Amino acid sequence: MDDFSQVRKEAARILSKKKVDLVIGFKKGTIPLKAQPAFISSPDDVEQLILDGFCQNNLAVFLHDEPKDKRIGLICRACESRAVRALAIEHQLKRENLYLIGVPCSGILDWKKIHNAADGQITSAVEEGDQIILQVGGKKQTLKRNEFIVDSCRKCTRREPVGVDILIGEVQPNEIGTDDLTPTWGDKFAKKSSNVRYKLFTEETDRCIRCYACREACPMCYCTECFVDHIAPRWSESMVTPGGTQAWHIIRAFHQTGRCVECGACERACPMDIKMVYLTDKLNDDMKEIYGFEVGADEEKQPPFATITLDDKNRFTT
């Protein structure tokens, strides 16, 4: 990003004026293709901050670990801003203690795909415009950026950070979705017959090793004790068996109904490369269709499953 120095300046300003105690952003990782979260508490360290397509995490997830009263500055892309809003609605954080620096986002890159496309060991990787420039061994390799954007960013339509304190930079509308009509995995899945759908679903979940990386990466998974961690009563099979992994994926997705912010962090965190965004997407699409609810669209509206209303009287009559 060209004007990222402005974001650094803003971060230094709020830190030196004691507006916040901590700024959460990204810094360069120790190996190429991987940026890592940065927790910056002194204005001298702001030069570390970066933002590019290799920033995989959703930063809102780190707000769970901090005390509610701590004042935190957060560098916010659109999905992080939606997560903050959704968490504030569920009383998981105090919005007034946060300072959100909104930045535009041009899609997150799939590092596994880049790794496979490279001819050898990657020693450095940088983005330049719509290209990714890799150093492979001693040679230079250029890749097209658009081909490596993850599915959840490819079909993202809400690129505007919501409810931020300051927006630095200009938000570009998502053009990938319009000029490139390659269907995502979820689109293909929905078109199959029910037996094939079940087969595909089991093929995906059978690979699961139940490391719960998807849970840890998710900004909306904040329960102190997850349903799979319960011992007595044991709500579901907790071993790595076909039944256990299926139950985990189904119920994990179902708990996100009308809450998932569609950042795709779960899928990017998965070490086994299991597709799971299509599950929450389907549930969110249903919520939009039935109740007209979109995550992050409204500042006060509760998610559909937390609302009880007699408008439902004539629904679900089957």
Added chain:
Amino acid sequence: MKGKPRIILFQCQYCLASSTDQDWVEHDLPKNIKLVKVPCSGRISPLFIMNAFQKGADGVMVSGCMPEKCHFINSNLGARRQLDEFRKFLIFLGLEPKRFKFLWMNIDERGVIQKEIAAFTAELKKLRPNKKFNSLKGEIIGQNYG
């Protein structure tokens, strides 16, 4: 299909006003139907239904009260939202729609549950034993109908 389908009936304990119906459900249910009585349909977590299918159920039936007739005033409204969406979700993942049925009972109806259970059993008999989501015991389930 040989034998009778296994059915799990989740029943809200207030949805049958007539004591003859409630008696029938408690004592005279056919052997292939297991009753899980709950204080309100709002108690039924989607996980219960998931577990029912995983432990070998061929069909799941949820019986609860109509809106405005709930003993706890409005808990069934939340249940209806959640469970209906859960049904859609399971169908999205490949479950046959006929295997999961709701029975939102009007409190002044009599003798409905007997008819509905008979119809549900007949429908499930036409389908083959459920092989989806029941991977806890694998293939054995299909052969063990009593």
